[in-house]
Amino acid sequence: MYTTSVFVCVCVCVCVLGGGGDAEGQALLEFKSNITDxxxxxxxxxxxxxTPCNWTGVxxxxxxxxxxxxxxxxxxGPMPPGIFGQLTNLTHLNVGGTSLNGNIPTDLLNCSKLxxxxxxxxxxxxLLPLDLGEKLPLLQYLDFSFASFVGPIPDSVGDLLQLETLKLAETNFSGFLPSSIGNLQNLRELFMGFNNFTSLKDCNLVGTIxxxxxxxxxxxxxxxxxxxxxxxxxxIFGRMTNLTGLDLSQNSLTEEIPPGICQLLAVEYMDLxxxxxxxxxxxxxxxLTKLIRFxxxxxxxxxxxxxxxxxxQQIEELTLWQNNFTGGIPPQIGDWQYLTDFKIFQNSFTGNLPYNLGSxxxxxxxxxxxxxxxGLVPPNLCNGNQLTELxxxxxxxxxxxxxxxxxCSALVKVEVYENSLSGPVPIGLWGSPLMQFLTLYDNKFNGTIGTGIGMATNLGSLLLNENAFTGSIPSEIGQIGSAxxxxxMSGNDLSGPIPLEIGNLSSLQDLYLDANALIGSIPPTIxxxxxxxxxxxxxxxxxxxxxxxxGALTDLGILDLSYNKLSGDVPAALSxxxxLETFNVSYNQLSGEIPQDLIPFANIEGNPNLCAGSVCGGGNSTTSGMSKTAKISWVVGVTFAVAAILLIVGSCCICRKYHILLFKAGHQGPPDSWHLTSFHKTFIDESEIxxxxxxxxxGSGGSGKVYKVVLPNGDCVAVKKLWTAKKDELLLHDYGFKSEVETLGSIRHRNIVKLLCCCSNKDTNLLVYEYMPNGSLDxxxxxxxxxxxxxxxxxxIAFGAAQGLAYLHHDCSPQILHRDVKSxxxxLDLDYEAHVADFGIAKTLSTAYSNYMSNVAGSRGYIAPEYGYTLKVGEKSDIYSFGVVLMELVTGKRPxxxxxxxxxxxxxxxxxEKVESKQELYQVLDPNCSKDDHNDMLLVLRIALLCTNMLPSNRPSMREVVMMLLEATPKPKKNFVELEESAEEEEEEEKAEKKGHGGKQDDDTLQVLIMQ
Incomplete structure (x- = not known):
């Protein structure tokens, strides 16, 4: 009897344990069946x-x-409900970094041992469950960061008395910070950044903290x-003696820093x-003797x-820029042994920099x-050869x-312009191998330009104007090449000829050599x-x-050759x-007749033997046979006629300007009156657009609707009509208009869409662009x-778009970020040349304050991952988006x-995923492209992968992208003779492919390219 009882008891226990394990296993299998793995x-x-105990992740x-x-x-897939009721012994649940979606399952609160x-x-x-704290009393670690929760943080979070880490950053929570958080006596980490908290004065808040x-x-x-x-x-910080990191940045906090903050004796990072x-x-x-970043x-x-x-003495980063600080820099700062970043720009500091800065x-x-x-520039800022920006x-x-x-071989950027620096430039600085920006203008530098300049093969901008440089322009400058x-170099004392090698600078967009003492002829290599x-x-x-x-410079907008000793005629090729908008050849020794197409914007003053249009020849025939007195009378008459015309035109301009000023000042004008501003030579009339x-x-987008308009002369333009603003959106609407106008109006680049003019009245804003007959890449x-x-x-298309973005990032001052790069x-123009367009949300970085935006701009599928949660605008965000465009071009797929x-x-x-899976690599290449192009496509895919690196710091600059694309330029295809000679080899490759080796060959090639 006793034996039987024991046997029954054991069986019951086994059944109970087996049933429990089966229930947990079934719950997990149901979870798996509801998601995509x-x-x-x-x-x-x-x-x-x-048992599920051997399963992955369990x-x-x-x-x-x-x-x-x-x-x-x-x-x-959605987080399936009903499974957690079976996992009642669950203590650790980690599904972070997945793509699970939906609401928090209510039965998760049954896991009271979590x-x-x-x-x-x-x-x-x-929403977070209101009884979260009550149901999960043992919780020590809670992280919902970077999800999409909404609404307030429930007061019950204060019931999680065992909680040590609470991370609710970038979760879209609103409302206020519940004061019940003060109950969490064991809390060591509180991360609540990037939410939308508001102030409620009846919640015992000071401000909202x-x-x-x-x-x-x-x-x-x-x-x-x-x-x-x-x-x-x-x-409130006097008692928070264990605090090592405090971040209250990017808020609207006011008044002074409270003195109690200086009692945080353990603090290492303070971001305000x-x-x-x-x-x-x-x-x-x-x-705060342990402070590392302030x-x-x-x-x-x-x-x-x-x-x-x-x-x-522990400071590594001191960042005080864009304030109103005055006075001198304490000399003790020069003794800091661990300093990496010293940024105090845009203040009113006076005196010298500590001479020993650079310890x-x-x-x-x-x-x-x-x-x-x-005073003097401290000599040892590059003491450890780590300095990248001076x-x-x-x-x-x-x-x-x-x-x-x-x-200092690590230097990337040297910007010392608008000072009184003198003497020669350090000889090694000319050929610094990593240098991208060397900006020395408006100083008193003298000496010659070093021949080592040819070694600066990454140099994108060289501004030496308004100094006292002498000697010749070294021919080695041509070795910089396409960077x-x-x-x-304007406004110096340079002499000698312009070197022929200057024609090797194939990417040059702006060349200023004016106001020097250069001699010789203009090199045809220009x-x-x-x-x-x-x-x-x-x-x-x-x-x-x-x-x-x-005449080959088809993008040229300004050509100024004035005040030289040029002779001969104006070549017809310049037509x-x-x-071209400015053609100035005044005060030379030119002769003949200038081409008809150049007349509207030409300045030929000071060339007595040079004429334009009807003035040439026709003027002589009109006055031939006249007496001297008659000729004088004719000239006087013409002069008075011209003066009268100018007076009338001037009066109209003054009236027009006065009318505009009255309109701006709030005076009532005609409700439908238009104000047109041109940025390029154009003869567009308001009524035409x-x-x-x-x-x-x-087309239609987030900022407006685009129309095709055919002008009376047969030319086409694209007119963007910005969306009409509601009364409470007038400021934003005005900003969008001004942003695009101010950004595009000053840009001259072949790969940036040209804004011809803008036209506005009281209710409507119109932007008029050059028309692109092939539409968009998308x-x-x-x-x-x-x-x-x-x-x-x-x-x-990829290379042209990269050139345009590189111009915005590296050659515009201030730098311009597009912020909505997409296909x-x-x-695309008639020849499929790429033109970057739509600067409605472009951001001009006129001050560093502009680096952070109040909301996420851009388009889904193109937004860089860090942009979605930090809102930090940087050029690397544009580069990520461009990497997505490259992937579109290689794969033919949408984002x-x-x-x-x-x-x-x-x-x-x-x-x-395809790159990581060798068996599926070939699937990324668009089948609409020839297999002969696969190797070239793989090179560009590698660049796309670099551009879309999750870490912004690991992405290349746009200038580096351009250089990499140059290296990836498709090789010319073989001619017929070469094809015949290699037919046998290709036949062998085809046989190998039929045996199943072709895909592996492609995969291995891509693996090599990706790993390089």
């Missing part, structure tokens, strides 16, 4: 297994599931950055930038740097521009630039610079004729310069026309194709 990582989740204790860890698995819960970086959405946070005495990290926090910073803080840096800052940039702070700040061998960035500093412009520095900088985009937009050789001693080769027909709509690439784009054409914003990539995946992840 793209990489088959859950392939061993199989019902035939007796751990058990006492044969019961306690851990489900699917971190960063490529799984997607200690660790991570759903960060998923597509989870909805609860004073109850003072109770969090165990806290190590407090991140409340990029919220809507306002009011003053409460003085981009607020509206006033007052000075507290004197007590010297108490950033109060982009505020309204004033006063001097307290001497106590100089005693902090740190790790110094990488020194930016003290836009201050009132004077930015001193708009100060009063004098004396020489120390020779030590000639040995150089802007060259300005005609090789087919991307030139501005060419100024005026005020020299140039002789000889104007080369006909200048081909259809973009203001009557828009809906039948002629050719139109052709993702339509039935895609077959018309062979790889050679696609490559030219529909790359327009978002749910049926192909999965509901929450995109082209970048899809391509990376």
């Amino acid at each position: 793209a990489n088959q990582l859950l392939i061993n989740w199989d019902a035939s297994d007796a 751990n058990c204790t006492s044969n019961s599931v306690t851990t489900l860890d699917l971190w960063n698995f490529n799984i997607s 200690v660790f819960l991570n759903m960060s970086s998923t597509w989870m959405a909805g 609860p004073e109850s946070l003072a109770n969090l005495t165990a806290l190590n990290w407090l991140w409340l950055n990029a919220n809507n926090l306002s009011g003053r910073i409460p003085d 930038w981009q607020n509206f803080l006033s007052g000075g840096i507290p004197e007590g800052i010297g108490n 950033d109060v940039s982009q505020n309204n702070m004033s006063g001097t740097i307290p001497p106590s700040l100089g005693t902090l 740190s061998t790790s110094l990488t960035i020194v930016d003290v521009s836009m201050n009132l500093l004077d 930015i001193l412009f708009q100060n009063n520095f004098s004396g020489p630039l120390p020779d030590t900088y000639g040995n 150089l985009h802007k060259l300005d 005609g090789n610079l087919t991307r030139l937009v501005q060419l100024n050789l005026s005020c020299n001693g140039l002789t000889g004729t104007i080369p006909a080769s200048l 081909s310069l259809q973009q 203001t009557n828009l027909d809906e039948d002629n709509v050719i 139109d052709i690439l993702h339509s039935t026309k895609t077959g018309t784009l062979d790889w050679g054409t696609r490559f030219r 529909s914003n790359i327009l 978002l194709e749910p049926k192909l990539y999965g509901e929450n995946n995109d082209i970048v992840n899809w391509v990376y």
Whole structure:
């Protein structure tokens, strides 16, 4: 009887345990059946297994599931309800970094033993359960960051008394910070940045930061950055003695920094930038002896740097820029041994920089521009040869630039313009191998331009104007090659001829050599610079004729050859310069008649033997046979007639201007009166572009609708009519219009769409562009026309767009970021030349304050991952978007194709998956392109992968992208004879491919290219 009882008991226990395990296994299998496992990582989740404890991502204790860890698995689909009711012993749940979506399952709250819960970086959405704290009392780690939750944070979060880490950053939470957070006595990490908190005065708040946070005495990290926090910073930090990191940046906090903040004796990182803080840096800052980073940039702070700040020996980053600080720089700062970033620009600092600044061998960035500093440049800023940026412009520095900088091989940017620096430039600086920007203008530099300049093969901008350089332009400058985009040597004492080698600078867009003492003839090789937009050789001693080769500069907008000794006629070949707006050949020794096409914008004054149009020949016949008195009378009559015409025109202009001023001042004008502003030579009349027909709509986007308009002369233009603003959106509407006008109106580049003019009245804003007959890249690439784009054409489009973006990033001052790079914003002319378009949300970085935007701009599928959660605008965000465009060109696929990539995946992840899977690499290449182009396509795919690197710092610059594309230029195809000679070899390859080796060959080739 006893034996039987024992047997029954054991059986019952086994059944109970087996049933529990089966229930947990069934729950997990149901979970698997409801999601998509793209990489088959859950392939061993199989019902035939007796226990789920051996399954991937599953751990058990006492044969019961306690851990489900699917971190960063490529799984997607809704989080299925009903499974967590079976996982009652679960203590660790980690589904972060996946593409799971939907609301938090209500039965998750049944897992009352949960200690660790991570759903960060998923597509989870909805509200947090109100009873979260009550149901999960043992929780120690909670991370919902970078998901899509909405609404307020429930007060019950204060019931999670065991909580040590709370991460709710970038979750779209709104409302206010609940004061109940102050109950979490064990909390060590609080990350709540990038939400949308508001102020509620009846919630015991000062501004929007609860004073109850003072109770969090165990806290190590407090991140409340990029919220809507306002009011003053409460003085609550006296008891938070364990705090090592404080980030209140990117808010609207006001008033002074409270003195209690100087009691955070353990703090290492203090970020208070981009607020509206006033007052000075507290004197007590010297108490924070462990401080590594101190950033109060982009505020309204004033006063001097307290001497106590100089005693902090652990500082690595000191960032004070864009404030109203005055006074001198404490000399003790020069002794800092660990300093890497020293950025104090755009203040009113005076006096000298500490002469020993550079004691740190790790110094990488020194930016003290836009201050009132004077004295000598410290000689040891590049002490450890780590310095990449030396930015001193708009100060009063004098004396020489120390020779030590000639040995600083890490330098990428040297901007010391608008000072009083003198003496020769350190010889080694001319050939610095990594240098991209060498900007020395408006100083007193003298000596010669070093022949080592040819070694600076990454140099994109060389600005030496308004100095006292002497000697000749070294021929070695041609060795820079295609990197150089802007060259300005004007306003110096350079002599000798212009070297022929200057024609090797194939990417040059702006060339200024005016106001020197150059002699000899204009090199015909300048005609090789087919991307030139501005060419100024005026005020020299140039002789000889104007080369006909200048007629090849089809993008040229400004040509100034005035005040030289040029002779001969004006070549007829210059008639081909259809973009020309300024043609100045005044005060030379030219003769003959200028071409008819140049007359409207030509200045030929000071050339007595040069004439234009009817003045040539016709004038002589009119006065021939007249007496001297009659001729004088004729001249006087003509003069009076011209004066009368000018008076009438001038009066009209004055009236027009006065009318505009009255209109701007608020005086009532005709409601439908239009104001037209031209940016290029154009004869467009307002009436020709203001009557828009809906039948002629050719596009529509976020900023407006685009119409095709045929002008009376037969030319076509594209007119963008910006969306009419609602009353509460007038400011934004006005900003969008001004942004696009100000950005595009000043740009001259062959790969940037040309804004011809703008036209506006009280209610409507119109932008008039050159018409692109082939539409956008998106139109052709993702339509039935895609077959018309062979790889050679696609490559030219990619290269042209890259050139345009590189111009915006590297050659515009201030730098311009597009912020919405995508295939529909790359327009194609008749020859499929790419033109980057739509600057409605472009951002001009006139000050560093502009680096952060209030909302995410751009288009889904193209937005860089960091942009979505930091809102930090940088050129690397544009580069990511351009990488997506490259992937489109290589694959022929759209950025978002749910049926192909999965509901929450995109082209970048899809391509990376194929690259990682050797068996499927060939699938990324568009079958509409020839197999002969596969190797060339793979080279561009490699560039696309570099551009879309998850880490912005690992992405190349746009200039580097252009250089890489140059190296990836498709090779010329074999001619018929070469094809015959290689027929046998190709036959063998075809046989190998038929045996199944062709795909592997492609895959191996791509693997090699990707790994290089």
